[in-house]
Amino acid sequence: DVAQDVNEGLIEEFLSEVDNVQIQENLRELTKVPHMATTAGDEQTVKLLLERWGDPESGLDQTWKEEYKVYLSFPDPKKPNKVTVVDSSNAVLYTAREKEKPYTDDQKDPAVVQPYAAYSPAGQVKGKLVYANQGKASDYQRLNQTGRNEKAINAAPFGVLGVLVYTDPLDINDGLMSDINETYPNSWYLPPSGVERGSFNTQFGDMLTPYLAAKEDTYRIPEEDITGIPPIPIQPIGFEDAYKLICELEGDPAPPEWQGARNCSYNFGGPGFKNTSAFNSSDVKLDIFNFQELKNSSNVMGVIRGSVEPDRYVIYGNHRDSWVHGAIDPSSGTSVMLEVTRVLGRMVKQGRWRPRRSIIFGSWGAEEFGLIGSAEYTEQYFTKLSERTIAYINVDIAVFANATLRASGMPSMQNVLFTAAKQVTAPGTETSVYENWLRYSNKTSPTHGEIPRMGYLTGAGSDYAAFVHYLGITSLDLSYTYDRTKTNARIYPAYHTAYDTFDYVDRFIDPGFVSHQAVARTAGNMMIRLADSLVLPLNCSDYAESLEDYLNRAVSLYEPKLKDISMEPLKQAVSSFRRAASHMDRMIHDSDLANETPMKARKINDQLMLLDRAFLDPLVFPDKYGFRHVIWASSSAGQSTFPGLADAFATANSTNDSKDWQKVHYHLSVLSQAIEGAAHILTDVI
Amino acid sequence: DVAQDVNEGLIEEFLSEVDNVQIQENLRELTKVPHMATTAGDEQTVKLLLERWGDPESGLDQTWKEEYKVYLSFPDPKKPNKVTVVDSSNAVLYTAREKEKPYTDDQKDPAVVQPYAAYSPAGQVKGKLVYANQGKASDYQRLNQTGRNEKAINAAPFGVLGVLVYTDPLDINDGLMSDINETYPNSWYLPPSGVERGSFNTQFGDMLTPYLAAKEDTYRIPEEDITGIPPIPIQPIGFEDAYKLICELEGDPAPPEWQGARNCSYNFGGPGFKNTSAFNSSDVKLDIFNFQELKNSSNVMGVIRGSVEPDRYVIYGNHRDSWVHGAIDPSSGTSVMLEVTRVLGRMVKQGRWRPRRSIIFGSWGAEEFGLIGSAEYTEQYFTKLSERTIAYINVDIAVFANATLRASGMPSMQNVLFTAAKQVTAPGTETSVYENWLRYSNKTSPTHGEIPRMGYLTGAGSDYAAFVHYLGITSLDLSYTYDRTKTNARIYPAYHTAYDTFDYVDRFIDPGFVSHQAVARTAGNMMIRLADSLVLPLNCSDYAESLEDYLNRAVSLYEPKLKDISMEPLKQAVSSFRRAASHMDRMIHDSDLANETPMKARKINDQLMLLDRAFLDPLVFPDKYGFRHVIWASSSAGQSTFPGLADAFATANSTNDSKDWQKVHYHLSVLSQAIEGAAHILTDVI
Ligand SMILES: [Ca+2]
Ligand SMILES: [Ca+2]
Ligand SMILES: [Zn+2]
Ligand SMILES: [Zn+2]
Ligand SMILES: [Zn+2]
Ligand SMILES: [Zn+2]
Numbered sequence A, B: 001d002v003a004q005d006v007n008e009g010l011i012e013e014f015l016s017e018v019d020n021v022q023i024q025e026n027l028r029e030l031t032k033v034p035h036m037a038t039t040a041g042d043e044q045t046v047k048l049l050l051e052r053w054g055d056p057e058s059g060l061d062q063t064w065k066e067e068y069k070v071y072l073s074f075p076d077p078k079k080p081n082k083v084t085v086v087d088s089s090n091a092v093l094y095t096a097r098e099k100e101k102p103y104t105d106d107q108k109d110p111a112v113v114q115p116y117a118a119y120s121p122a123g124q125v126k127g128k129l130v131y132a133n134q135g136k137a138s139d140y141q142r143l144n145q146t147g148r149n150e151k152a153i154n155a156a157p158f159g160v161l162g163v164l165v166y167t168d169p170l171d172i173n174d175g176l177m178s179d180i181n182e183t184y185p186n187s188w189y190l191p192p193s194g195v196e197r198g199s200f201n202t203q204f205g206d207m208l209t210p211y212l213a214a215k216e217d218t219y220r221i222p223e224e225d226i227t228g229i230p231p232i233p234i235q236p237i238g239f240e241d242a243y244k245l246i247c248e249l250e251g252d253p254a255p256p257e258w259q260g261a262r263n264c265s266y267n268f269g270g271p272g273f274k275n276t277s278a279f280n281s282s283d284v285k286l287d288i289f290n291f292q293e294l295k296n297s298s299n300v301m302g303v304i305r306g307s308v309e310p311d312r313y314v315i316y317g318n319h320r321d322s323w324v325h326g327a328i329d330p331s332s333g334t335s336v337m338l339e340v341t342r343v344l345g346r347m348v349k350q351g352r353w354r355p356r357r358s359i360i361f362g363s364w365g366a367e368e369f370g371l372i373g374s375a376e377y378t379e380q381y382f383t384k385l386s387e388r389t390i391a392y393i394n395v396d397i398a399v400f401a402n403a404t405l406r407a408s409g410m411p412s413m414q415n416v417l418f419t420a421a422k423q424v425t426a427p428g429t430e431t432s433v434y435e436n437w438l439r440y441s442n443k444t445s446p447t448h449g450e451i452p453r454m455g456y457l458t459g460a461g462s463d464y465a466a467f468v469h470y471l472g473i474t475s476l477d478l479s480y481t482y483d484r485t486k487t488n489a490r491i492y493p494a495y496h497t498a499y500d501t502f503d504y505v506d507r508f509i510d511p512g513f514v515s516h517q518a519v520a521r522t523a524g525n526m527m528i529r530l531a532d533s534l535v536l537p538l539n540c541s542d543y544a545e546s547l548e549d550y551l552n553r554a555v556s557l558y559e560p561k562l563k564d565i566s567m568e569p570l571k572q573a574v575s576s577f578r579r580a581a582s583h584m585d586r587m588i589h590d591s592d593l594a595n596e597t598p599m600k601a602r603k604i605n606d607q608l609m610l611l612d613r614a615f616l617d618p619l620v621f622p623d624k625y626g627f628r629h630v631i632w633a634s635s636s637a638g639q640s641t642f643p644g645l646a647d648a649f650a651t652a653n654s655t656n657d658s659k660d661w662q663k664v665h666y667h668l669s670v671l672s673q674a675i676e677g678a679a680h681i682l683t684d685v686i
Helices: A008-017 A020-030 A040-053 A137-145 A148-159 A241-245 A332-351 A372-380 A382-388 A411-422 A433-440 A465-472 A502-509 A511-532 A540-559 A570-591 A596-613 A645-653 A658-682 B008-017 B022-031 B038-052 B137-145 B150-158 B239-248 B329-348 B372-380 B382-388 B411-422 B434-440 B466-470 B502-507 B511-532 B540-561 B568-590 B598-615 B644-653 B656-683
Strands: A062-074 A082-085 A094-095 A123-127 A162-167 A232-235 A283-288 A290-306 A310-321 A356-365 A391-396 A404-409 A441-446 A449-452 A475-481 B063-074 B082-086 B092-095 B125-126 B161-164 B234-236 B285-289 B292-306 B308-320 B355-366 B391-394 B402-411 B442-447 B449-452 B473-480
Touching: A008 A511, A020 A040, A020 A332, A020 A502, A020 A511, A020 B161, A040 A123, A040 A290, A040 A332, A062 A475, A082 A441, A094 A241, A094 B402, A123 B082, A123 B092, A137 A658, A232 A283, A241 B568, A290 A332, A290 A372, A290 A404, A310 A332, A310 A372, A310 A382, A310 A511, A310 A596, A310 B598, A332 A356, A356 A372, A356 A511, A372 A382, A372 A465, A372 B568, A382 A391, A382 B598, A382 B656, A391 A465, A391 A596, A404 A411, A404 A511, A411 A433, A411 A449, A411 A475, A411 A511, A411 A540, A411 A596, A433 A441, A433 A449, A433 A511, A441 A502, A475 A511, A502 A511, A540 A570, A540 A658, A570 A596, A570 A658, A570 B022, A596 A658, A596 B308, A596 B382, A596 B568, A596 B598, A658 B285, A658 B372, A658 B382, B008 B329, B008 B511, B022 B038, B022 B329, B022 B502, B022 B511, B038 B063, B038 B292, B038 B329, B038 B355, B063 B372, B063 B644, B292 B329, B292 B372, B308 B329, B308 B372, B308 B382, B308 B598, B329 B355, B329 B511, B355 B372, B355 B511, B372 B382, B372 B466, B382 B391, B391 B466, B391 B511, B391 B598, B402 B411, B402 B511, B411 B434, B411 B473, B411 B540, B411 B598, B434 B442, B434 B449, B434 B511, B466 B473, B473 B511, B502 B511, B540 B568, B540 B598, B540 B644, B540 B656, B568 B598, B568 B656, B598 B656, B644 B656
Parallel strands: A162 A232, A310 A356, A310 A391, A391 A475, B161 B234, B308 B355, B308 B391, B391 B473
Antiparallel strands: A062 A290, A082 A094, A082 A283, A123 A283, A290 A356, A404 A475, A441 A449, B063 B292, B082 B092, B082 B285, B125 B285, B292 B355, B402 B473, B442 B449
């Protein structure tokens, strides 16, 4: 029925059918073996997804896989990467571990990949060790502010030959470091030999096929044209090995902020070791044998076809590939997704439900290598997706920890998330996920008063990136997370290590899988609302509030220094947007859409759906691959305001070059036009 | 009514109400004074448009003007540009005319702008005259193949200081040149003093505000960053003056193809004049005082609001500004537009009609300076227009001549144009505009057999450019034109001169204004069909036929020379597109859309509307401003096939550089992905 609205009874059915034990069993199944992208373990998960989504009792309408041929980087199992200390006659004085220490059978699986830095070049280099690059304040700042990938890129111009990275227990283990009783398997903390793997590239998507889907015959740029990967070898090691080296370093003590958890002085390095050390005058040697390879990576896709508006898509996705067993990253998300599809699929198969709009599920491949599967998908289906997608929901790591909901997304998603979160009970409490969240993290909204604090998707940390930044699709990233009064860990300690296993989740992260269940219920509730509501539950006035917040910050930070560049057009644009949003809300409120021509609801829904597309500008960030959304693009200025403006201002303010001030003006014009354009989408259509 | 289809009776009413005398009176009114962009005459036409479209009896629902502050170029009325022959002591031996010779009061109007080359830099230069640049074969080819604007750009590197341009009677007057009896006011041919004005820039839109609407506070690039305008002074002159110079030139006779209508030898130049000439050893001197200025230019907009789908737009536009009186260019089109709006407006005001979809009329400003008004409009409303526009119809010069219809556009517009053209009687015949057209220009279609030949919009010759190339909107450019058995004139002889007047049209171009009437009827008929049809009359199988034609040509031209670059993905993409188009046609044919959910027709219409958007790639032509449509972009290779591929192949084939061959591969991948993406738009939506 074309006038049918969302059915609250059906949402209750959905919530009651989401089963924590099913999620637990999903996770057990998904994490039996390591399933790094394109390995045999990954192929097994492809099969699993196809089977589950093809199930006649609880599957989806259609399921298929889509392959891309993508550029990946692996260590050589026959020539493992080595980190050694060698003396002047090349005698090996010390060898860092090649593999993490086993505590359960999981770590013993031969498919556990050696810790490595994907896209580090191969190379054999040796030299004197220093701590934290050149030890300069500028390096410290850079190291502190930049991501993992940029360490080697920043280091190279200073004559550095290779880079070792490790995570200090102070940053990941709340200072604890003993595997006798303090670390896994005795707690959730990282054992001394644990090593965080990762991909050391700065852009997302397959590196050889920018803006083109990586099919067999697709044009590929020459490898030498790749930018954003390390120019020198880099290798991650555990803190146990790191301390063996750091505590022997010569030179001045590094500043207090550089000291870690270990009870030794972290010195800068002579360069090199103390002459009182057994390593005196020795070099550290890196033998890195990583190699790049074109491999077939699959996305698994599943669909529930919409009844009334099949040409409108609500998309839900997560990556499938892990570094090792990936129980949390990404299988907690995949377990949740499989439970959501099981319950929704069964409702469809039993004839209890068919959504108004189509729902697409995506199990993305090769995320760990740079969000590759999702990026290739958006490149291949760019126009279709941008014309038809209502929203994208990403649940990668579903449960970082079991304390509270965490969400980041476009402000227009806030309201539907709040509605859903109010209808789900928070595990371990008598209260709702919403109320629980409000306790942990909140802010004061001019319109709503005290509400939970939702973040923005300004980075490229998971598969939402291509949807947000390249396609301009209204998106949300959802998970359960920490009680920050209980831990300062940068992320859950087993992240990207061989300890991210079913056992780890089952015992330390979410015993009983009730936080997983809460995430599944919240996400599924939103999906049903997005798919079934007569008027899309996207709130443009909440978007206005965020734009006003960004504007206020921009005005107070920049206007006093702008001289003859006016911020008036930007102010006018934001107030046009607010006016248009209020108008839209009023129109929705004053309409009796179920009894008017169905074209009226469709018109309003198209306005809401396409709103974010107005913020795209494919030319404004020429140096940032895939970033086109002028409100949410990444920024290095560290200000919670319009990113292009913030970066341009930071540059101009430091150089005071008139060309740089012109760029500030340029970004102001881009923003004003985009925000006015978005307001035009919301105002009466003609 | 949501299921209402187009009403044929209403189309008949429209056709019968379109009045040739009204069009004649429109033209008389519009051409009373010169109305170059932003002059007082232009302001008068703004007022006229606002009045007509605001008329309570026959106006539109809403009318307004939108101003842009744009960068224009004018000669200085106080210091007219001068072309002289001066001897070594700077004595003036000859002065070219400053103004065209008056034959009617029109030429005497003080508002007639002196002939000039807009965007030619000011400058005073003198030197020896040569004919056709360096006289080399390569120059000849370049001169022959390229547009007016590139002449000075190409000349500068050869040490040329300034350029004179003129049009030879052989090219414009079928060889005739005497104003005693052969030329206007005795015929439509150009008098000896007639000079074609023009804008000498290569990109469209306001040059200072690429991709941003040129509002008051908009960021403007520095003038020195402008590309695509002449680096040296350039001035157009009449053939009378040109002959005074050419016939005195020293040097070898230019090749036969370079000889013109004048009965003298066109020599290359010594450089300079014959020593037997009175000009012996004299220089030609150019004193150019053009200046640039930011001026407010208006678009006038008018709207008829749609009843069922107000958020779908059918747009009809033409520029309003002329060089002088612009009776043909553009006022023939404006007169037609005003008659279309009068008849449609009256039908609306009398309650006889309201279109299903909204209709937008645009009277663009400053087209003559580089399609500025329409380009700024598309920049300002980019997202809104790209999401909602069904089609754009451009009628600039409505009547070049009174022989036959001429049309260029996206192939999907062919069918609705044919339908409309079959319902209109061709002036001076007993047959339809369609049958008449078929006699003048035809081709054999594999599907349809013999049909009139419709062209493609691969250039930027009028205001369709921003719609086609920047927005990817299905467009059509329409006019009445020549009997090519009767004239070889490059364009109607008074083009861009002071002779393009009401008198000229009334006596020589379209006495009785019946060709104008036929264009108004054909265009209006299409508009009603596009606005009212339940299923949009856009035929995707005709698009497939054009893609197949392009593919066949590309395969035969390029495949033998491509070695290890495969054309298979492109072949597959085109056949995917054909399959999807056939499927779409079958689905439309098999549906009973008036009795199914209205969402089904909307879905199909969205597929048809958005098809062309799939062909956009904002990054593929980085050096061509505004060109994003990978099928219809301009090309310099001179092949009727995919433009990016053709240009890349031409380069690679001439350099044989592997990087250039890689670009061929790149363009093949871009095309394959775009065409597959378009096929995805047409196939079942999920
Ligand atoms: Ca790619
Ligand atoms: Ca502009
Ligand atoms: Zn992940
Ligand atoms: Zn990860
Ligand atoms: Zn024109
Ligand atoms: Zn013109």
